[in-house]
Amino acid sequence: MSLLRNCKLQASSLIESVMAIAIISICISIATLVYVKLLQSDYEIAYYKAKQKIALLHLETIEDQLFENETYGFESYTITKLVKEYSPGVNQVDFELQTKTKKETQHFLVKVRSIEKTK
Amino acid sequence: MLKASSLLYAIFVCLIVSLLCGSLIIIFNYQYRLKQQYFIEEELVRASAANFLQVINTRGAQETEGKIQFNDERFTTSYTVSKWGFYNLVKTKTVFKKDTLYKVALVGEASKKEKLALYLSDLDKPLNIGGSTKIKGDVKISKYGVKPAYINNQSYTGTKLVYGTIGVSGKRLPELQQLDEGTGNQKMIEVLLEELSGKSLYNSFYKPTIVVNADGIHDISNVSLSGNIILQSKDSVCIKNTTALNDVLVKAPSVVFDDNFIGVVQVFSKKNVSLKKGVQLQYPSSIYIAHDSENKIEVLLEDKSKLAGGIVLTGNSYQSSLNRMVTIDKGASVIGDVYCYGKTQLKGKVVGSVYTDRFYLKTASSIYENYIVGGEINRLALPSNFIRLPLFLNKNTNYELIKEL
Numbered sequence: 266m267s268l269l270r271n272c273k274l275q276a277s278s279l280i281e282s283v284m285a286i287a288i289i290s291i292c293i294s295i296a297t298l299v300y301v302k303l304l305q306s307d308y309e310i311a312y313y314k315a316k317q318k319i320a321l322l323h324l325e326t327i328e329d330q331l332f333e334n335e336t337y338g339f340e341s342y343t344i345t346k347l348v349k350e351y352s353p354g355v356n357q358v359d360f361e362l363q364t365k366t367k368k369e370t371q372h373f374l375v376k377v378r379s380i381e382k383t384k
Numbered sequence: 385m386l387k388a389s390s391l392l393y394a395i396f397v398c399l400i401v402s403l404l405c406g407s408l409i410i411i412f413n414y415q416y417r418l419k420q421q422y423f424i425e426e427e428l429v430r431a432s433a434a435n436f437l438q439v440i441n442t443r444g445a446q447e448t449e450g451k452i453q454f455n456d457e458r459f460t461t462s463y464t465v466s467k468w469g470f471y472n473l474v475k476t477k478t479v480f481k482k483d484t485l486y487k488v489a490l491v492g493e494a495s496k497k498e499k500l501a502l503y504l505s506d507l508d509k510p511l512n513i514g515g516s517t518k519i520k521g522d523v524k525i526s527k528y529g530v531k532p533a534y535i536n537n538q539s540y541t542g543t544k545l546v547y548g549t550i551g552v553s554g555k556r557l558p559e560l561q562q563l564d565e566g567t568g569n570q571k572m573i574e575v576l577l578e579e580l581s582g583k584s585l586y587n588s589f590y591k592p593t594i595v596v597n598a599d600g601i602h603d604i605s606n607v608s609l610s611g612n613i614i615l616q617s618k619d620s621v622c623i624k625n626t627t628a629l630n631d632v633l634v635k636a637p638s639v640v641f642d643d644n645f646i647g648v649v650q651v652f653s654k655k656n657v658s659l660k661k662g663v664q665l666q667y668p669s670s671i672y673i674a675h676d677s678e679n680k681i682e683v684l685l686e687d688k689s690k691l692a693g694g695i696v697l698t699g700n701s702y703q704s705s706l707n708r709m710v711t712i713d714k715g716a717s718v719i720g721d722v723y724c725y726g727k728t729q730l731k732g733k734v735v736g737s738v739y740t741d742r743f744y745l746k747t748a749s750s751i752y753e754n755y756i757v758g759g760e761i762n763r764l765a766l767p768s769n770f771i772r773l774p775l776f777l778n779k780n781t782n783y784e785l786i787k788e789l
Contacts, residue, residue, distance in 0.1 A: 281391050284391055284394070285391050285393060285394030286394070288391075288394040288395065288398055289394050289397050289398065289401075292397070292398040292401045292402065293401060295405070296401050296402075296404070296405045299405055299408070299409065300405075300408065303408065303409065303412045306416075307412070307416070308419065352438070352441060352442060354441055354782060355437060355438070355441050357455075371430065372430070372434070372454070372455045372456070373430065373433075373434060374433075374434040374437045374438065374454065375437075376437060376441065376784075
């Protein structure tokens, strides 16, 4: 207590306090805005999920020779598969992914295996 | 006395907040760039794979070089198609800014749908089969057909002589396409085998071919060679099982693989090639002898030896063909094609096709011509995606990837 009595703190004026609070709040609001903007501009989780799904669908296309146009709908994204002949024996398979904020197309070439007919 | 000043504190707090904000932006920016880099690399891999497929599909057959693009002008792939032994070697290089992706692979012709198990030249003699011999697949033999044989108190034990259709063959074997000892790179560096003793050597297919000279050394042991390497000798060599050979070419007049050797090699010889007990020449391996001689030229596969790829034994003169022989002993097996312009002694198993002038059988008591006893040729068991040796000229070939190197 004796220590506190010895330490004399001069009060700030009201205007000074108001200005300080205003500056701090402006600064924090700008920081929040920047942070939110950064988060928005990043890739969403749905985008990564869609990319993984495309990799899987591509492998399935090669393995099972699935050359049909299809649309796959998921909770947070959709994938559209488009197939066209690129050259004899090779098909071009395009996967178009769409999330809430991003749209992208990935192009692949897939070799067409000739299937032997069994008697 | 401590002087209170809110404005100063406010500015100080502001400074700290802006520093935090700035660092956050910098971290985010770096992370974002990293992701972009990762996605670009992903695209590069995709473009490289697509361009590689294009090269195989459209340019796999001829030795050539050039540039190719698919869908995206940013990713250009330069390619070279050359020979590595029997097979074609495709090299691609896809570049985007500072990133470069190399791809090297052996490619070969995909199998045709025909199921020919045996082609035996029509030398006006029937094919005689005895014991537990099995021929599965179509055959083309002389007009005298196939007959069951009775040798060494053994009669034919199968229910059908041939598990497939029987056709008539010609007087000569189908003509081989021009096969040479393809060596990929024109530039070569010579190294002596003595310098590599106890060492391991790998050479990329983007570098000049290394020719390992083994002149004067009969036994090759304690060395590991892999990749763009030719092991060459002017004398006969014996490759011991302490040697590791992977994707290399071996050129010597006579080559013996010692017991239990395992490796991937394409052998080009003049006199004979012998696989001792337990030798495994894994896919894609092959043996090629194209030579005319008055002396015996032989490829011998002893018990429990295996070769996946194929054997070609050929030459120009009919007289020499009488001295050429492929012997597949009991317990030995070949997966792929056997082409022999000469005699074939089949006691083991061939999963694939056999093209031969005549069969030969030597027993303790006698020698028989056009007899198979206890051998097996099974074309039906050969997987449909097996890439066979490019024996015959075929305009409409479909090229497939054998192995990435």
